[in-house]
Amino acid sequence: MSRNKLKSEKPDTKKPQNKPDANVLKKDKEAEVKVKELVRDERTHKVLGMICLLLAVCLFTAFTSYLFTWEEDQDKVFRYSFGVLFMNGIDVDNLLGRFGAFISHWFFYQGFGTASYFFCYLFFILGINFIVGRRVFRIWRNVKHILFGLLFISTTLAFIAIHDGFPWGGAVGDSISRWSNGFIGKTGTALALLVVGLSWLVWKFNFEFKLPERKPKPARPVPVPVPEETVPAPPVTGKGKRKNAVKGDAGVMVIPPAETTEEEDMQLVERPAVRPGITYIPPVMNVPEVEEEEELEEELEEEEEEDPGPLLYIEETVEPSTNKRGKRGAPEEVAFEIKGGIGEPEEDIVDDVEMVRDPVHADPYDPMLDLRDYLYPTLDLLDTHNHEKVVQDASELEKNKNQIIDTLKNYDISIQKISATVGPTVTLYEIVPAAGVRISRIKNLEDDIALSLSALGIRIIAPIPGKGTIGIEVPNVKKSIVSLKALLASEKFQQNNMDLPIAIGKKIDNENFIADLAKMPHLLMAGATGQGKSVGINTLLVSLLYKKHPSQLKFVLVDPKKVELSLYKLIEKHFLAKLPGEEDAIITDTKKVIHTLNALCIEMDVRYDLLKEAGTRNIREYNNKFGQRKLNPLKGHRYLPFIVLVIDEFADLIMTAGKEVEMPIARLAQLARAVGIHLIIATQRPSVNIITGTIKANFPARIAFKVSSKIDSRTILDIGGAEQLIGQGDMLVSFNGELVRLQCAFVDTPEVEKVAEYIGDQRGYPEAFMLPEYVDEKELEGKEFNLQDRDPLFEEAARIIVQNQQGSTSLLQRRMKLGYNRAGRLMDQLEAAGIVGGNMGSKARDVLVKTEADLEEILNSF
Numbered sequence: 001m002s003r004n005k006l007k008s009e010k011p012d013t014k015k016p017q018n019k020p021d022a023n024v025l026k027k028d029k030e031a032e033v034k035v036k037e038l039v040r041d042e043r044t045h046k047v048l049g050m051i052c053l054l055l056a057v058c059l060f061t062a063f064t065s066y067l068f069t070w071e072e073d074q075d076k077v078f079r080y081s082f083g084v085l086f087m088n089g090i091d092v093d094n095l096l097g098r099f100g101a102f103i104s105h106w107f108f109y110q111g112f113g114t115a116s117y118f119f120c121y122l123f124f125i126l127g128i129n130f131i132v133g134r135r136v137f138r139i140w141r142n143v144k145h146i147l148f149g150l151l152f153i154s155t156t157l158a159f160i161a162i163h164d165g166f167p168w169g170g171a172v173g174d175s176i177s178r179w180s181n182g183f184i185g186k187t188g189t190a191l192a193l194l195v196v197g198l199s200w201l202v203w204k205f206n207f208e209f210k211l212p213e214r215k216p217k218p219a220r221p222v223p224v225p226v227p228e229e230t231v232p233a234p235p236v237t238g239k240g241k242r243k244n245a246v247k248g249d250a251g252v253m254v255i256p257p258a259e260t261t262e263e264e265d266m267q268l269v270e271r272p273a274v275r276p277g278i279t280y281i282p283p284v285m286n287v288p289e290v291e292e293e294e295e296l297e298e299e300l301e302e303e304e305e306e307d308p309g310p311l312l313y314i315e316e317t318v319e320p321s322t323n324k325r326g327k328r329g330a331p332e333e334v335a336f337e338i339k340g341g342i343g344e345p346e347e348d349i350v351d352d353v354e355m356v357r358d359p360v361h362a363d364p365y366d367p368m369l370d371l372r373d374y375l376y377p378t379l380d381l382l383d384t385h386n387h388e389k390v391v392q393d394a395s396e397l398e399k400n401k402n403q404i405i406d407t408l409k410n411y412d413i414s415i416q417k418i419s420a421t422v423g424p425t426v427t428l429y430e431i432v433p434a435a436g437v438r439i440s441r442i443k444n445l446e447d448d449i450a451l452s453l454s455a456l457g458i459r460i461i462a463p464i465p466g467k468g469t470i471g472i473e474v475p476n477v478k479k480s481i482v483s484l485k486a487l488l489a490s491e492k493f494q495q496n497n498m499d500l501p502i503a504i505g506k507k508i509d510n511e512n513f514i515a516d517l518a519k520m521p522h523l524l525m526a527g528a529t530g531q532g533k534s535v536g537i538n539t540l541l542v543s544l545l546y547k548k549h550p551s552q553l554k555f556v557l558v559d560p561k562k563v564e565l566s567l568y569k570l571i572e573k574h575f576l577a578k579l580p581g582e583e584d585a586i587i588t589d590t591k592k593v594i595h596t597l598n599a600l601c602i603e604m605d606v607r608y609d610l611l612k613e614a615g616t617r618n619i620r621e622y623n624n625k626f627g628q629r630k631l632n633p634l635k636g637h638r639y640l641p642f643i644v645l646v647i648d649e650f651a652d653l654i655m656t657a658g659k660e661v662e663m664p665i666a667r668l669a670q671l672a673r674a675v676g677i678h679l680i681i682a683t684q685r686p687s688v689n690i691i692t693g694t695i696k697a698n699f700p701a702r703i704a705f706k707v708s709s710k711i712d713s714r715t716i717l718d719i720g721g722a723e724q725l726i727g728q729g730d731m732l733v734s735f736n737g738e739l740v741r742l743q744c745a746f747v748d749t750p751e752v753e754k755v756a757e758y759i760g761d762q763r764g765y766p767e768a769f770m771l772p773e774y775v776d777e778k779e780l781e782g783k784e785f786n787l788q789d790r791d792p793l794f795e796e797a798a799r800i801i802v803q804n805q806q807g808s809t810s811l812l813q814r815r816m817k818l819g820y821n822r823a824g825r826l827m828d829q830l831e832a833a834g835i836v837g838g839n840m841g842s843k844a845r846d847v848l849v850k851t852e853a854d855l856e857e858i859l860n861s862f
């Protein structure tokens with residue numbers, strides 16, 4: 001393996017003046033990072049949690065003991081005040097000794113009386129939240145309740161037990177009660193307390209003060225065409241109500257179609273959300289099965305909106321309606337309220353869990369919360385690589401310019417104007433030929449001009465697309481390195497909104513070339529050995545690691561050379577995907593490559609099914625919808641991370657496995673972009689038997705490092721030129737119909753190692769992302785099965801297939817949560833039992849049994 005070491009790394013002798021300052025800054029930043037890490041550290045939270053719980057228990061013990069010992073201890077606390085804490089000779093009866101006696105006296109007598117127990121509760125919930133690591137209790141809401149409780153209960157108790165020696169309401173309750181007695185009298189205070197207490201209960205439980213409805217008299221003969229009572233608004237606040245809305249038919253508010261008058265129709269036009277005669281179904285959680293719903297309720301109960309799991313979803317079934325009386329206010333109110341809830345700051349949400357649980361009020365699902373503490377790698381892990389500003393000798397420029405002019409003159413080509421753009425490794429001389437000079441003439445003289453300029457790597461671009469000029473690229477004598485760090489620090493990289501941003505390199509005009517791999521949508525790289533391919537792959541992978549969260553991206557790494565990508569093993573539990581049961585996430589064995597590629601095809605098919613069911617066209621829309629909880633995880637929906645497949649030495653694979661590798665790659669390349677699977681394929685030998693027509697046709701974005709022949713250049717880019725590159729990361733990128741010369745960004749192996757370690761040291765998922773199981777059809781073929789040895793899930797699978805009239809293995813996988821192997825075996829058994837037809841390749845099998853009754857008959861006959 002080439003260790004990607006800079007060939008000419010020199011110690012930096014000329015340190016700039018301001019260097020020490022930069023170091024100071026760096027250290028400060030590190031210290032800050034450490035403090036932040038400490039504050040975010042799970043263990044710090046757990047320790048804090050335990051301290052809070054200890055405080056809660058101590059206070060509870062001291063308070064409870066105080067109830068029985070206050071008379072004995074009060075004198076001593078009065079007499080010695082703070083001294084009671086420190087004077088050894090004082091005997092107190094409180095279970096927590098002098099501390100207990102003092103603290104309880106302080107809370108009860110000087111504070112809030114019995115309401116002080118709220119403090120135990122406060123420390124308890126803080127402790128639980130810290131220990132569990134998520135907000136089991138909502139602190140702000142509880143603090144509001146506690147404050148109210150402290151004031152209300154202490155005042156009420158002080159008011160009731162005004163003459164009792166025990167400090168029921170403490171000094172606070174006593175003061176408020178006395179002030180109120182003086183202000184509005186005892187009766188006024190009693191009434192005020194009653195009203196406040198009742199108001200709180202009403203606010204909390206939202207009792208209905210409805211007079212019993214008059215039941216329609218069934219015997220009454222006169223037909224009433226329209227019911228008198230208005231349609232109640234779909235419930236959004238009461239818990240029970242919402243539950244009603246969820247459950248089955250009862251939850252779906254169906255308003256019978258009604259005839260409208262012309263006038264009403266006119267109004268309806270103005271309010272397009274409400275049209276006559278259409279059923280209105282409030283946007284509720286549409287859970288298919290009651291058990292599932294109950295499970296969901298429990299989950300939500302635990303979760304609240306603070307930790308949004310994937311279980312909350314919304315089925316988009318809102319349809320407009322009206323009722324006869326024109327009481328469109330009811331449904332509209334709901335819609336209005338729902339909208340109002342979206343985007344409200346969480347802590348400001350009115351104090352009712354139900355509203356929060358209303359699907360539309362729920363927070364969007366954020367996949368990043370799984371690893372919420374994840375820290376993106378920092379730029380200081382990367383090196384600057386004696387990155388100097390691109391400067392070129394004025395004399396070199398002058399010399400080249402004169403030589404170009406002279407050479408062209410020798411061939412009777414005169415020019416109007418010449419200009420130069422100095423890039424990191426190459427300078428572009430742009431020539432405007434004199435009127436009447438044919439461009440093809442210059443093009444034909446390419447080799448002669450190169451010879452005359454006696455420099456390697458001259459590339460003539462005649463004409464430069466979009467300009468009427470001719471370009472001559474001449475390598476610089478002194479080349480500068482483009483460090484990946486500089487690219488990643490650029491605004492273009494930091495601020496972009498791309499799905500999979502990759503920093504590739506710098507153009508000749510020093511503009512950073514940053515592209516979206518998701519748009520490419522796949523990338524083919526070729527280059528002779530030692531020209532910068534491995535560095536190129538690292539550059540791409542590292543730029544993705546700097547921008548993506550582990551929940552958003554997974555790599556499938558194929559490395560037949562076994563050493564190039566091994567560094568990434570460290571991030572297995574964060575960013576890598578692998579086959580179930582495999583030990584190594586980085587695939588080096590050809591057989592396993594075939595399995596992995598086929599597993600990716602299955603993942604692609606499953607994703608397509610999910611997208612179809614969700615009515616979305618691509619992964620972005622799908623994930624958005626899932627994020628808004630509109631897709632039911634119980635139906636197999638899940639957040640889909642992007643998957644980037646990287647194959648480092650494609651030629652090796654094709655040589656050993658041929659079609660078996662080519663077929664799935666071609667399938668993936670053709671279809672996988674919409675479902676977020678993207679391919680980066682690199683090869684040393686870009687010959688036609690390796691980069692076949694099918695592969696080429698599906699890889700519109702291609703990168704060529706220096707190759708050994710013009711033919712190779714044509715194979716990869718469809719045009720010559722790559723053979724004239726100068727190596728060391730000099731590349732041509734063909735993307736969006738344009739051919740651009742770039743200097744690839746450089747990232748050294750130790751830097752990649754540091755980034756991988758930085759990520760690997762953090763908490764990851766329990767294991768790598770699992771790809772679907774793949775079983776070789778050939779291995780299954782010819783295996784007769786005895787119907788007596790049916791899979792225990794056979795009957796369930798048969799019912800699912802017949803109910804859905806769809807003979808698809810992925811349906812079984814999703815519905816029954818099975819691996820591909822088992823679902824495939826089940827399908828074969830169903831075929832043997834005559835329930836489904838034969839395998840039809842990528843299409844679903846025919847379902848031969850049409851009704852469930854027929855199926856039951858078959859099942860009973862076994």
Ligand SMILES: Nc1ncnc2c1ncn2[C@@H]1O[C@H](COP(=O)(O)OP(=O)(O)OP(=O)(O)O)[C@@H](O)[C@H]1O
Pocket residue numbers: 001002003004005006007481482527528529530531532533534535536684728729730743744745746747
């Ligand atoms: N972008 C770059 N900027 C500067 N130097 C580079 C760049 N890319 C590569 N190099 C130099 O070229 C050397 C070889 O690069 P690299 O290992 O990527 O080649 P390769 O094509 O992967 O070779 P092989 O196929 O034999 O592994 C590196 O060690 C480095 O010194």
